[in-house]
Amino acid sequence: MSRMMMGTSPHAEPFWKATEDKKLVLQYSPETARYYHYPREPIVVSPKTGAVEWREAKGLGEIYAFSVMRKPGNPSMGARVPYVVAIVQLEEGVRMMTNVVNCPLENVKVGMKVKLAWEELPKGRHFPVFEPA
Amino acid sequence: MAYDSTYLRGKAAIVGAADEVSPTGELHLTERELEVKVIHAALEDAGLKLSDVDGLFCTGMMMPSLELAEHLGIRPRYTDSTMTGGSSFEVHVEHAAAAIALGLCEVAVSVYAQTPRSKGGLTGGMAAMMSAFDRKNPPPFLEWEMPAGLMLPAGAYALAASRHQHLYGTTSEQLAQIAVSTRQWAQMNPRARYQEAMSIADVLNSPLVCDPLHRYDCCLVTDGAGAVVITSAERARHLKKKPVYVMGVGTHHDHAMMISEMPELTVTPGAVSAPKAFNMAGVAPKDIDLVMTYDSFTITVLMSLEDMGFCPKGEGGRFVEDGKLGPGGSLPTNTNGGGLSYTHPGMYGMFLLVEATRQLRGECGPRQVPDAKLAVAHGVGGVLSACSTVVLGTEETL
Numbered sequence: 001m002s003r004m005m006m007g008t009s010p011h012a013e014p015f016w017k018a019t020e021d022k023k024l025v026l027q028y029s030p031e032t033a034r035y036y037h038y039p040r041e042p043i044v045v046s047p048k049t050g051a052v053e054w055r056e057a058k059g060l061g062e063i064y065a066f067s068v069m070r071k072p073g074n075p076s077m078g079a080r081v082p083y084v085v086a087i088v089q090l091e092e093g094v095r096m097m098t099n100v101v102n103c104p105l106e107n108v109k110v111g112m113k114v115k116l117a118w119e120e121l122p123k124g125r126h127f128p129v130f131e132p133a
Numbered sequence: 134m135a136y137d138s139t140y141l142r143g144k145a146a147i148v149g150a151a152d153e154v155s156p157t158g159e160l161h162l163t164e165r166e167l168e169v170k171v172i173h174a175a176l177e178d179a180g181l182k183l184s185d186v187d188g189l190f191c192t193g194m195m196m197p198s199l200e201l202a203e204h205l206g207i208r209p210r211y212t213d214s215t216m217t218g219g220s221s222f223e224v225h226v227e228h229a230a231a232a233i234a235l236g237l238c239e240v241a242v243s244v245y246a247q248t249p250r251s252k253g254g255l256t257g258g259m260a261a262m263m264s265a266f267d268r269k270n271p272p273p274f275l276e277w278e279m280p281a282g283l284m285l286p287a288g289a290y291a292l293a294a295s296r297h298q299h300l301y302g303t304t305s306e307q308l309a310q311i312a313v314s315t316r317q318w319a320q321m322n323p324r325a326r327y328q329e330a331m332s333i334a335d336v337l338n339s340p341l342v343c344d345p346l347h348r349y350d351c352c353l354v355t356d357g358a359g360a361v362v363i364t365s366a367e368r369a370r371h372l373k374k375k376p377v378y379v380m381g382v383g384t385h386h387d388h389a390m391m392i393s394e395m396p397e398l399t400v401t402p403g404a405v406s407a408p409k410a411f412n413m414a415g416v417a418p419k420d421i422d423l424v425m426t427y428d429s430f431t432i433t434v435l436m437s438l439e440d441m442g443f444c445p446k447g448e449g450g451r452f453v454e455d456g457k458l459g460p461g462g463s464l465p466t467n468t469n470g471g472g473l474s475y476t477h478p479g480m481y482g483m484f485l486l487v488e489a490t491r492q493l494r495g496e497c498g499p500r501q502v503p504d505a506k507l508a509v510a511h512g513v514g515g516v517l518s519a520c521s522t523v524v525l526g527t528e529e530t531l
Contacts, residue, residue, distance in 0.1 A: 006275040007268030038277040038391070065299075065398050067291035068344040069284050077282035085283045085343075087292060087393045097278040097393045110299035127280060 003119065003127055004076035012039040014054045019126040022118045025054040026092055037094035059116030060133060061090040066100060066108055084108050088130050102131040139413045143531045145230040146369035146376035149179025149362030150490040152483070154476040158250045158326050158355035165204060167246035167358035172205070175360035180373030181240060183207060188238030188363075190225040192216045192245065192480065201244070211238035217386065218514025219427055221245075222361070222482040223521035226510075227382035229363040239365055246358035247478035274390040284343055286429065287351055289392035289516035291343035294432040296398045298345060300447065305345050307450035308431040309336035312349050312473050314459030315428060319470025321460065321500040326353050327474040350431040352472035352481070359483035361490065377493045380416070380507070380526040383409025386519035395517060399447075403440035403511060403520035410509070410522035411442070416530075418442045422505040423492050424458075424466040425485040427513035428473050434458075434466070437511055441522065465502045468492060482512035482521070489525050506530050 008016050018025040027036045029045040029052060042050040066086035072078040073085070084100040086108070100108055101117060114130035121127050151174030153160060153167055160167060168191070176183060188211035189198045198212045211232045215224050222243050229241035266272055274285075283289065297303045313333055319325035331349065339348035369376035385405035388394035411417060418441060426437045435449035443464065444452035458466035467473070469488040472481040489508040491497050507530055510523045 003280055005280050006266070007271040009270045009276055012276065038273050065292040065296040067288055067295055067346075068341070069282055069288060070341045070343065071284060073282035073284035073288060074279055080282070083282060085281050085288055085292070087398075095393050097281045097283060097391070099281055110296055 001076050001079060002122055004074045005121065011041045015039055016125055018054070019118070019121070019128065020124050022126055024057045024059050024116055024128050026057050026094060028053040028055045035092045035094045037096055057090055057092050061088045061114055061130070063100065063108065063110055063112045063114060064089040064095055065110060068105055086130070088114055096128070099129045100131065101129050138409070139415065141230045141234055141382060142380055142413050142415065143366055143378050144234040145363050146366055146378045147226070147361050147486065147490045147525065148364050148369045148372045148374065148376055149175040149181065150360070150487045151175040151178055152357065152359035152487045154324055154326070154355065154357045156324060156326055156328070158353065160248060160251070160356040160358070164246040164248055167248070168201060168244050169205065171246065171358045171360040172242055172244050175242065175362045178374065179362045181362060185240045186242050187211065188229060188232055188241030189213070190215070190229060190241060190243035192221045209238065211241065217519035217521065219429065219480040219482045220384070220512030220514035220519050220521040221480060222486055223510055223512035223523045224384050226361070226363060226379060226486065226523050227384055227521060230379045230382060233363065233365050239368060241363045242360060243363070243483070244360040245480060245483040247480065248356040249354050249479055250356045272390070278391050278393060286516055287346055288343045290430040290432050291346045292392055293398040293436065293517060294345050297432065297436065300399060301450065303435065303450035305337060305347070306333055307454045308345070308350055308435065309333040309347070310454050310456060311428070311431040311434045311458065312336050314453070314456050314462065315467050315471040315473045317459040318468045318500055319474035322470045322475060325470040325475045326355055327470070346430055346432070349473070352429045352477040353474070355476045355478055357476040357478035357484070359487050361483070361486050375494050376528065377490045378526050378528070378531060379523060380530060381410035381412065381414030381524035382522065383407060383413065384519070384521040388518050390515060390518070392516045398517070399436060401436050401440050401513065401517050401520055403437050403513065403522065406520040407441040407511065407522040410524045414524035414526070416507060416524060421507050421509050422465070423468065423489060423502050423508040424464060424511070425489045425508060426466060426511040427481060427485065428467055428471040429477070429481065429513065431473070433513055433517070437513060441509065441511060460500070468497065468500050468502060480514070482514070485510040485512060486523065493525060493527050
């Protein structure tokens with residue numbers, strides 16, 4: 001069963017488009033000189049100019065927090081139970097909600113180094129997940 | 134006017150309180166009927182009439198305080214539909230105290246009713262989000278957290294618990310002790326949903342919901358309703374019951390529905406709201422006789438106790454493990470049996486205020502905290518998103 005998505009927002013289109021090439025891009029504001037994730041409307045991150053850049057992330061980070069879901073958080077995840085939901089802190093300084101895959105449950109730890117992996121979504125796009133580095 | 138962080142101290146008081154719960158968890162009335170019922174009960178408790186009410190506070194979707202006033206047939210001159218999830222009603226007390234102090238209203242009612250047990254499935258804010266959103270521009274949670282399969286709300290709190298365990302060595306046994314102490318209070322409350330004895334082993338042997346949280350680390354899902362009446366300190370002195378003064382208030386939020394937006398998962402907004410409230414009241418945690426703190430999950434209690442200053446950050450597990458939160462302990466906490474064992478209709482903060490009021494009046498029978506003079510009601514809304522702290526006191530604490 002394909003992972004449930006409830007739509008994507010127009011200001012995040014560059015993020016989702018880049019997943020077609022398995023690239024993780026992060027929104028960057030030249031005005032504030034920092035990354036943002038989740039992506040905001042350009043005026044939110046750069047109120048004066050509306051300028052945003054999309055910079056490719058290295059795809060490296062560590063587990064900031066995690067939990068094993070014993071019941072599915074949405075209907076599409078039923079067959080995966082139990083699975084790991086994690087907040088991963090990327091080297092670029094932002095955090096993202098994701099899954100840790102290809103790792104026995106008992107080995108998952110806060111602070112563990114992880115690297116980007118990809119899972120197929122419909123229409124040639126991909127969903128970023130992480131696995132042990 | 135220069136800002137005075139203690140201006141609201143003792144200006145207003147809770148003078149009426151009522152709640153509607155059932156040991157079955159089910160109430161056979163609609164949410165509107167329950168709202169009206171508890172409003173009348175709280176006014177009766179205060180010795181006031183509906184026609185006295187000139188400030189109306191509630192939560193909901195679309196102009197809720199307008200809808201409620203229309204049903205009640207009142208036309209309040211102050212209206213407030215502030216919605217911060219489970220902490221909404223502590224925020225209402227803060228806003229009511231400010232409005233009363235400025236003369237914008239004199240008799241305020243805050244009310245809550247929700248019946249998730251009877252209705253089944255999603256209710257409240259989550260149901261609203263899932264039923265009406267634009268797939269071409271969805272709310273951030275649905276785009277950035279839901280696809281990872283995060284179960285709400287338990288998953289969000291479990292993430293915080295995982296980090297607290299990692300940073301501070303907090304154990305599942307220590308978390309379980311919070312549920313056990315709370316259950317001991319519920320055993321003294323004939324209106325509580327769960328009144329059977331429970332041990333730490335019972336909690337640890339209950340099914341994992343989201344690691345490290347077990348079934349009995351998680352709150353109930355029940356129907357429930359409650360209301361409080363707030364008025365000026367002057368008027369409060371001429372009413373039916375002993376006034377419970379609003380001594381200090383503070384509110385803070387640092388993210389909304391996405392737990393991954395929280396600056397640090399082990400430090401809640403209570404670390405800001407509580408010191409504001411204590412400072413206004415001119416008291417410290419050591420002065421508090423009764424703690425009513427939001428217990429959506431055991432980890433919520435543990436981190437809130439730290440953030441309010443009852444123990445240092447990271448010490449929460451060791452602080453609670455001797456059972457001091459329970460009956461006979463040095464820090465009576467959640468004496469009605471809490472959201473863990475008494476009732477939890479989704480936004481539990483109202484019941485913190487109702488129980489604190491009853492305790493400070495000495496109305497709690499077998500579970501009465503002897504000589505309780507100062508209480509704190511600490512609400513936590515969203516996913517550790519919005520905290521609001523209310524310090525309440527008897528006449529002699531003024």
